[in-house]
Amino acid sequence: MSTEAPTSMETETVASETKLESNTLPPKPKFEPLKAHEMSDGRIQFRKVSVPPHRYSPLKKYWMDIYRPIYEQMKIDIRMNLKARKVELKTRSDTPDVSNLQKCADFVQAFMLGFDVPDAIALLRLDELYVESFEIKDVKTLRGEHLSRAIGRLSGKGGKTKFAIENATKTRIVIADTKIHILGSFANIKIVRDSLCSLILGSPAGKVYSKLRQVTARLAERF
Amino acid sequence: MANSTETAVESLHHIKSTEPPEWLVPKQELSQAVRAASKLLFSSLKPYCPKSPFDQLLTEGFDAEQIWQQIDLQSQPLLSSLRREVKKFEKHPEEISKLKDGGVGGGEKKKVLVQIETDNVVNDDEDDDDMDMDEDEDDEEEEDEEGEEEEKERGTEEEGENEGEEKGGIEDKFLKIKELQEYLEEDEAREFGLKKKKAKAESKKEEEDTEEEGDDDEDENEGSEDDDDEAQEEEDGLGLFDGNDEEDEDDLENASRKKNKSSKEKAKSRDMLEEDSGSDYEQDVDKRKDGPSKHEKELDKLRSKIEEMEKANLDPKVWTMRGEVTAAQRQKNSALEVDLDFEHNVRPAPVITEEVTASLEDLIKTRISEGLFDDVQKARTSSSKAPREIKELDESKSKKGLAEVYEVYMLRDFILPLNVEEFVQKTDPASAPLTFSDELKKEASMLFKKLCLKLDALSHFHFTPKPVVEDMSIQTNVPALAMEEVAPMAVSDAAMLAPEEVFSGKGDIKEEAELTKAERKRRRANKKRKFKAEAAKRMGKKARQMTTVGNNDEGLYCIPILPAIVGGS
Numbered sequence: 125m126s127t128e129a130p131t132s133m134e135t136e137t138v139a140s141e142t143k144l145e146s147n148t149l150p151p152k153p154k155f156e157p158l159k160a161h162e163m164s165d166g167r168i169q170f171r172k173v174s175v176p177p178h179r180y181s182p183l184k185k186y187w188m189d190i191y192r193p194i195y196e197q198m199k200i201d202i203r204m205n206l207k208a209r210k211v212e213l214k215t216r217s218d219t220p221d222v223s224n225l226q227k228c229a230d231f232v233q234a235f236m237l238g239f240d241v242p243d244a245i246a247l248l249r250l251d252e253l254y255v256e257s258f259e260i261k262d263v264k265t266l267r268g269e270h271l272s273r274a275i276g277r278l279s280g281k282g283g284k285t286k287f288a289i290e291n292a293t294k295t296r297i298v299i300a301d302t303k304i305h306i307l308g309s310f311a312n313i314k315i316v317r318d319s320l321c322s323l324i325l326g327s328p329a330g331k332v333y334s335k336l337r338q339v340t341a342r343l344a345e346r347f
Numbered sequence: 348m349a350n351s352t353e354t355a356v357e358s359l360h361h362i363k364s365t366e367p368p369e370w371l372v373p374k375q376e377l378s379q380a381v382r383a384a385s386k387l388l389f390s391s392l393k394p395y396c397p398k399s400p401f402d403q404l405l406t407e408g409f410d411a412e413q414i415w416q417q418i419d420l421q422s423q424p425l426l427s428s429l430r431r432e433v434k435k436f437e438k439h440p441e442e443i444s445k446l447k448d449g450g451v452g453g454g455e456k457k458k459v460l461v462q463i464e465t466d467n468v469v470n471d472d473e474d475d476d477d478m479d480m481d482e483d484e485d486d487e488e489e490e491d492e493e494g495e496e497e498e499k500e501r502g503t504e505e506e507g508e509n510e511g512e513e514k515g516g517i518e519d520k521f522l523k524i525k526e527l528q529e530y531l532e533e534d535e536a537r538e539f540g541l542k543k544k545k546a547k548a549e550s551k552k553e554e555e556d557t558e559e560e561g562d563d564d565e566d567e568n569e570g571s572e573d574d575d576d577e578a579q580e581e582e583d584g585l586g587l588f589d590g591n592d593e594e595d596e597d598d599l600e601n602a603s604r605k606k607n608k609s610s611k612e613k614a615k616s617r618d619m620l621e622e623d624s625g626s627d628y629e630q631d632v633d634k635r636k637d638g639p640s641k642h643e644k645e646l647d648k649l650r651s652k653i654e655e656m657e658k659a660n661l662d663p664k665v666w667t668m669r670g671e672v673t674a675a676q677r678q679k680n681s682a683l684e685v686d687l688d689f690e691h692n693v694r695p696a697p698v699i700t701e702e703v704t705a706s707l708e709d710l711i712k713t714r715i716s717e718g719l720f721d722d723v724q725k726a727r728t729s730s731s732k733a734p735r736e737i738k739e740l741d742e743s744k745s746k747k748g749l750a751e752v753y754e755v756y757m758l759r760d761f762i763l764p765l766n767v768e769e770f771v772q773k774t775d776p777a778s779a780p781l782t783f784s785d786e787l788k789k790e791a792s793m794l795f796k797k798l799c800l801k802l803d804a805l806s807h808f809h810f811t812p813k814p815v816v817e818d819m820s821i822q823t824n825v826p827a828l829a830m831e832e833v834a835p836m837a838v839s840d841a842a843m844l845a846p847e848e849v850f851s852g853k854g855d856i857k858e859e860a861e862l863t864k865a866e867r868k869r870r871r872a873n874k875k876r877k878f879k880a881e882a883a884k885r886m887g888k889k890a891r892q893m894t895t896v897g898n899n900d901e902g903l904y905c906i907p908i909l910p911a912i913v914g915g916s
Contacts, residue, residue: 242748249750250757284742291741296749307749337738 161217171213171229172205179236180209189241190232193248198224202232211236230255237305238298247307256313260302263324275299277323285329289319292340315339355387382406385414389421396425434534441521 175183183190183204194202194213201214211232215225227248234244234255247253260266266274278299279286286297293315295308306316319332358380365377389404399421406414436443639647666677667685674682697703714720745752762785862870 240748242750245748246750246753250753253749253753280742283744287744288740288742291745294749294752333740336740341738 159218159220161215161219163222164215169215169225171225173211173213173229173232173236175204175209175211175236177209179238183211183235186235186241190235193245194228194231198228198248200224200228202228234307238300239296239305239307243296243307252309253307254310254313255305255307256317257303257305258317260304260324263321266324271302274324274326275302277326277329278304278320280329285323285332288333289316289336292336293319293343311343315343351383352387355383359384359387382414385418389418392421392425395428396421398424431534434537435530438530438533445521 187204191202194200199216199219201216203212203214204210205212213225213228213232219225231244231247234247235241237255237257239255247255260271260274264274277285280288286299289295290297293308293312295306295312295316297316297320298305298307304320306313306320308316315336319336322335323329323332361380362377362384369377386404386406389401393399393402401417401421404414404417409417666672666681669676857866
């Protein structure tokens with residue numbers, strides 16, 4: 125079968141050709157690929173993403189940056205339900221791909237978690253990016269001053285440790301109090317998770333840097 | 348004078364009659380009475396001791412001690428003379444009977460004797476009872492005792508005197524001067540420590556019996572050991588021949604013993620026994636001849652040595668001989684006195700003398716002047732490896748978004764290898780427009796191509812761009828030093844070549860001296876052949892040159908010369 129997707133539907137034109145070979149099976153029908161709309165039997169799908177209160181005003185600030193790519197490029201309807209404090213997404217009839225809705229939902233969700241719009245946009249553009257979240261208490265039970273110190277260790281002075289990890293592994297990290305969110309490819313997320321866990325457990329930043337260097341040097345060749 | 352004596356006698360009687368408890372409290376009248384009595388006794392005894400310095404006892408203004416001293420002064424020689432008399436009576440008991448026979452005076456004297464003895468015993472009782480009283484009482488007691496003793500002495504003295512008178516006057520069958528002399532010698536010998544040999548049992552018993560009195564006397568007299576011995580002897584003597592007296596004395600002593608404190612006497616008796624046992628032993632030894640013989644002395648020495656050694660063996664050993672001894676088992680600081688010997692496992696500390704210090708200082712000075720400090724030098728690792736490039740971590744917030752970051756890699760790895768058109772075809776137009784910037788790029792590349800075309804038109808159409816010289820130089824990331832051969836500096840470049848690089852020869856190489864005759868000949872023949880060949884070649888060259896120029900004369904001239912040269916060689 126040809127890899128090229130036929131642009132138009134073909135009717136049974138080869139029916140005459142097969143008459144000669146009456147013993148063989150009837151010819152296979154050739155269909156056009158389904159549209160996203162048709163794939164879901166013409167029904168419209170929804171996604172709702174709740175907005176946490178601390179992201180309310182940033183959402184208002186960056187609404188147009190969110191709206192434009194979703195509506196124009198992904199062809200997904202998006203609106204903000206102020207009463208319910210949710211962002212609602214809906215497919216249109218001309219949405220090209222089934223996965224667009226999910227990608228947009230992930231993009232909005234990433235924004236709600238705390239990522240910036242240019243960083244979250246990568247979710248729209250690349251398939252292989254994921255968001256992983258975990259809490260500090262999943263790694264080690266810390267209380268009071270120890271917890272505060274651990275958070276400080278993670279960020280570093282002026283955030284330099286966090287930025288160093290981000291730059292070395294091509295990921296984005298959001299540290300929200302005790303919750304940590306990582307955005308990046310699968311392998312990079314793993315590396316970041318290891319580094320952050322070692323930082324939580326108490327190793328100094330220099331040690332984490334040296335390990336990062338080793339690992340990213342290997343990864344630098346590959347994507 | 349008679350008045351005073353009467354008063355004195357009265358006072359004496361008064362003293363005798365006073366009850367013992369009255370002596371507890373010091374009373375003026377009693378002390379006066381005692382002093383008067385003592386004075387009387389002293390003066391009465393005065394005729395018997397010619398050597399006494401005092402004519403009468405001085406009591407006014409003197410205290411008890413001084414009065415006592417006076418009495419003592421008088422009594423000491425008296426006592427010794429009395430003893431002599433007693434010993435004499437010991438030897439010659441018949442003289443006592445003389446005394447007795449010496450009229451009523453004898454009987455009276457005997458009575459007096461008995462009375463005195465009873466008084467003595469009674470007063471002894473009193474004295475012994477009073478012995479535990481105060482010092483003041485003691486003094487008075489002593490005076491009292493002294494008084495009683497003097498009475499007794501006086502009695503015996505009187506007897507002695509009587510005897511003396513009798514002796515001195517008549518030398519009859521009973522007494523002979525010779526016998527007297529013998530007796531005196533014997534007595535003197537006795538005084539020097541020699542004693543009579545007696546049955547020990549008897550002597551002990553008698554000594555026991557008589558010691559009681561002797562004890563009292565000794566307490567009062569505070570006599571020396573010699574006096575003790577003499578007293579014992581006297582008592583012995585008394586015991587021996589004064590059978591009656593002995594019985595009386597025994598009775599009296601028994602009575603007194605019951606009244607007195609038994610423990611004190613027993614203690615005294617024990618002491619006396621010990622002394623007596625020793626003294627008995629001495630008696631036995633000293634009895635033989637003049638003194639201990641040499642043999643005796645040696646035996647004594649041996650015996651004492653043996654005793655010492657036996658004692659040492661029985662005693663617990665000295666701590667140095669006891670084996671393992673801890674500090675608790677020996678005296679404090681006793682280890683310091685003993686010279687201990689143990690192994691020293693450490694080298695003894697060096698003795699610092701002036702010379703040692705001086706030598707050290709000299710060494711330091713020379714080192715400083717030379718600058719030879721023996722500093723530890725860091726060993727430099729030979730940098731044969733190029734330093735690894737350390738990737739620096741960027742610690743600032745990245746200005747690109749994540750999408751842009753990935754975009755770079757995407758373009759490099761996936762998009763650029765493909766043509767832009769191919770990529771556009773491949774991708775589904777319905778799919779997400781990942782390459783929306785590619786359109787811009789497409790546009791840009793189109794624009795550039797057009798520009799280049801116009802620019803090329805300005806220059807020659809034959810324009811050939813600079814040839815791209817791809818130099819396939821192998822650039823090894825190695826420092827320049829590594830290019831050279833690794834050899835020590837002392838090796839010169841000439842020596843760097845291997846021998847085969849220097850000389851490549853084949854066959855067996857031999858020296859001139861090693862060659863055989865045949866080989867030498869062969870070499871020469873080879874050389875000649877070579878030379879001939881070379882010469883012929885040269886000739887051939889020259890001949891050719893000659894012919895090209897084309898000069899016969901020269902050629903003619905040349906030809907005859909050449910063979911000459913050839914022939915000559």
